[in-house]
Amino acid sequence: MTRRQQASTVVDASYEGAAVRVVFRSDDVPVGERLDSYREAVSRIPVPIAVHAEPGAAIRVQMGVMMLGPIEVASVRATDDTHVEIHRPQRLIRRSDPEAFRLLVSLRGHIQMTQGDRGPRLAPNDMAFYDTSRPFHGWRQAVNGQFHMATLTFPRGVLPVPDNLVRSLIGAPINGHQNVAGLMVDVVNRLLTDSVRYTSADVARLSTVVLDLMAAVIGHELGDDTARSASPDSRRRVLQNAIHAYIQRRLGDPNLTPERIAAAHHISVRLLHQLFHDQGATVAGSIRDARLRRCRADLADPLQGGCSITAIAARWGFLNYTHFSRLFRSTYGLSPRDWRQHHRHR
DSSP states (O other): EEEEEHHHOOOOOOOTTTEEEEEEGGGOOGGGGGGHHHHHHSSSSOOOOOOEESSOEEEOOEEEEEEEEEEEEEEEOOOSSSOOEEEEEEEHHHHOOOEEEEEEEESEEEEEEBTTOOOOOOOTTTHHHHHSOOEEEEEEEOOTTEEEEEEEEEETTTTSHHHHHHHBBTTOBTTOOOOOOHHHHHHHHHHHHHHGGGOOOHHHHHHHHEHHHEEEHHHHHOOHHHHSSOOOOHHHHHHHHHHHHHHTTTTOOTTTOOOHHHHTTTTOOOHHHHHHHTEEEEEHHHHHHHHHHHHHHHHHHHTTTSSOOOHHHHHHOOOOOOHHHHHHHHHHHSSSHHHHHHHHHH
């Protein structure tokens, strides 16, 4: 494989936690091949795009990606003054479309992205939502040789707000210098700079936090009255997502019961059980499985090697070690101790 092929291929490597991995770096290829290599790389990503620039442009760009639960967080940095145009036509949508929404956050330089009849110019800290299933086009330009943007791509239906509310904001500029959008910008910056320190358990928590924060941005932009206009099915999905987020945030509470969950959401216990039944699950089973996943991740984390198995189990709500050990073995086929030893050897 040539150097150009190596640099232009998006590597599908496994990695722990949420650390950002580089998927393209123009400095790895000769100057005259950089633009073609970059075009090839962005044509192979899950949301492929076409790139246009002056022929032979000596671009200097680096792309990185990290997974935060269901959210793909991507970073694009450029240290050149090349004017780059970006297109996602129907032919590329037909080639690959994850049927997702995307939040684009401008961090340095300027971006203009048009989808439908909206094409705002985004200054640093501005942001906008886009739909991967619809064509868009735009351009990016560095300022003083510096450009940086981040994208958060997530499947439809995962936000604790109805999809139609996200669609109503597609392409609309959001000022990230103030209010909850300013907090969103701060969080995106920290995600990109601190990712190497996140454990698997951190990733699970952070994905819920980021999804809730994006929903808060939407709520602030549209106002609370908009959410009330959602259809009954949408409101039911919002309630289900809110309940799941509530459970994820409180998995360590051994007193997390259906009664407490229902009271926190102002619904009856009967309706709570029905909501889980509609999803082919039970309340108790969902809590148990989520707790076991957190324990499994912590036991495999070398940074928590000094923490006892009993303490990890208690951290996630299992106060009876014998009961926890039996559940863990029946679910994963190994005892908690054997699971930890297996990952230590790896």
